[in-house]
Structures are given as structure tokens and as C-alpha cells.
Amino acid sequence: MSAYAGRHAELYDLFYADKPYGDEASFVHRCIQELSPLHVSRLLELACGTGQHSFGFEKLGYQVVATDYSNDMLEQAKRKAAVLASGVDFRFSDMRDLRLAGEVFDCAVCLFDSIGYVETNEALINVLNGVYRHLRPGGLFIFEFWHAAAMLVHFEPVRVRRWEFEGSKILRISETTLNIERQLARVNYSIYEFRPDGCYVFLQEVQKNRYFLIQEVAFMLESANFKPIRWFSGFCWDAPICEDSWHILAVAQKVSCKSRQTKQS
Numbered sequence: 001m002s003a004y005a006g007r008h009a010e011l012y013d014l015f016y017a018d019k020p021y022g023d024e025a026s027f028v029h030r031c032i033q034e035l036s037p038l039h040v041s042r043l044l045e046l047a048c049g050t051g052q053h054s055f056g057f058e059k060l061g062y063q064v065v066a067t068d069y070s071n072d073m074l075e076q077a078k079r080k081a082a083v084l085a086s087g088v089d090f091r092f093s094d095m096r097d098l099r100l101a102g103e104v105f106d107c108a109v110c111l112f113d114s115i116g117y118v119e120t121n122e123a124l125i126n127v128l129n130g131v132y133r134h135l136r137p138g139g140l141f142i143f144e145f146w147h148a149a150a151m152l153v154h155f156e157p158v159r160v161r162r163w164e165f166e167g168s169k170i171l172r173i174s175e176t177t178l179n180i181e182r183q184l185a186r187v188n189y190s191i192y193e194f195r196p197d198g199c200y201v202f203l204q205e206v207q208k209n210r211y212f213l214i215q216e217v218a219f220m221l222e223s224a225n226f227k228p229i230r231w232f233s234g235f236c237w238d239a240p241i242c243e244d245s246w247h248i249l250a251v252a253q254k255v256s257c258k259s260r261q262t263k264q265s
């Protein structure tokens with residue numbers, strides 16, 4: 001695992017300082033309130049990164065176990081948790097092999113398109129099976145993914161962004177290529193950190209993330225005994241889903257294998 005490591009993990013919150021994490025956590029809270037048949041108190045987060053949503057969920061009253069497979073991202077999350085006196089329980093876990101010692105949750109979430117990092121159908125099914133094992137019957141799995149329609153219509157091969165941070169100027173160049181057959185966006189990040197003493201540091205990181213169409217995700221959910229309940233365009237309750245919808249928020253419910261078998265027979 002070489003992505004989201006080292007200095008990239010340290011700079012992550014700067015890169016996403018504009019992201020409305022609090023509003024997104026509130027949107028997920030609304031989904032839970034309006035769509036979950038269960039009272040939700042214990043919430044499992046996959047791919048929590050530096051914990052920006054996790055702290056939002058905690059503020060909304062949930063007891064949060066937040067997992068990621070980047071120790072460096074978790075270290076940032078734990079550092080902030082200490083400052084905030086937060087009780088979020090941050091743990092190392094690869095979502096493709098989720099094993100949380102028999103623990104069961106009322107709801108699970110995986111945000112900011114992180115589910116696409118598992119790339120293959122087989123790995124995605126492993127994620128869904130892991131979530132299934134750790135959810136109470138009827139519990140919701142709420143996750144966000146990159147939408148193929150927007151990616152194929154609007155993808156930008158090169159993006160450049162700049163920030164100022166602790167006296168340094170930071171330049172990030174993102175170069176994206178698509179592997180259409182495997183539905184993967186390969187993003188090559190080149191990050192230059194120009195320091196006040198005239199020196200600069202250069203970091204490079206390649207990430208591969210999958211984009212999906214809604215009906216293929218529906219099919220995979222159903223194969224893993226989840227019922228798709230709602231699809232949202234981003235974090236908007238009523239906006240129609242179209243080729244401008246870059247992010248889809250999926251709400252799926254765990255159905256028991258038994259009730260599915262009865263329905264099918």
C-alpha cells in the first residue's frame with residue numbers, strides 16, 4: 001500500500017479543506033433517520049481516512065468505529081481525535097477483508113468514492129460480504145462511488161491546484177488516464193512543496209479508482225444480499241441523476257439470506 005502515505009497523508013486535510021464534511025455527515029444522518037428501519041447507535045465507517053466524516057457522525061450522536069488501511073491516515077485521525085477529545089475508535093482494517101472480532105453495527109458507511117479503490121468485482125463482493133457480516137439484519141450500508149456516466153463525459157486529463165501552508169507554496173498536478181475496459185481512472189499526483197528557505201520537496205503518488213454504473217452496483221448488491229433502497233446524485237435529496245452526477249450515494253439494506261430464498265422460491 002503506497003497511496004495515502006507519508007507527507008500525502010499529512011497534507012490530505014489541506015487538499016480537502018473545502019469539502020463540506022459536516023454537511024455530508026448530516027445528509028447521511030438524514031438518510032438514516034428517514035430510511036433505516038433500525039434505531040442506529042453503533043456506526044461502522046470504512047476507509048475513514050483522517051476521520052473528517054467520523055467526527056461529524058460522532059457529533060450527531062453516533063458511537064463510531066472508523067477503519068482504514070493507511071496507518072498514516074489513521075495517525076492523522078488519531079492526532080485530531082486527541083485534540084478534540086473525541087471518542088471515535090479508529091482501527092486499522094482492509095475493507096476487502098473486514099474482521100472486527102464478531103462486532104455488529106446498526107449501519108455502515110464508506111464515503112468519498114473510497115469503495116472504488118478495491119477495483120475488481122471480486123474485491124467488491126468481498127467488501128459487501130464483510131459489511132454484511134458486521135451489520136444487524138435490516139441495517140443500512142450507505143456508500144458513495146464515482147459515477148461512470150460523468151467520468152466518461154467530463155473527465156479532465158490534467159488538473160492543477162495550488163495552496164499555501166505554513167509558509168510553503170504547494171502545487172499539485174493530477175494527470176488522469178482511463179482504462180475503459182476495467183473502468184479505472186489512474187491518477188498520477190505530482191506534488192511540489194516550495195519551502196520558504198528556497199528548497200522544494202517533490203512527492204509522487206499513483207492512485208487507481210473504479211467508476212461504476214448504477215445498475216452494475218445494484219446487481220452486485222443484490223448478489224451479496226443487499227436491497228438497493230435509494231440512489232442520490234451527490235449529497236442532494238431531490239436532484240435527478242444524470243451525466244453531470246459525479247458522485248452517487250447509494251443506500252442499501254441488508255436482507256437476510258432466508259427472506260431472499262423464500263421470496264425466490
Ligand SMILES: C[S@@+](CC[C@H](N)C(=O)[O-])C[C@H]1O[C@@H](n2cnc3c(N)ncnc32)[C@H](O)[C@@H]1O
Binds near residue numbers: 046050052053067113
Ligand atoms: C479519498 S480517501 C477518503 C477518506 C475519507 N473517507 C474522506 O472522506 O476524507 C480514500 C481512503 O480510502 C482508503 N482505502 C483505500 N483502499 C482501502 C482498503 N482496501 N481498505 C481500507 N481503506 C482503504 C485510503 O487509505 C484512504 O484513506
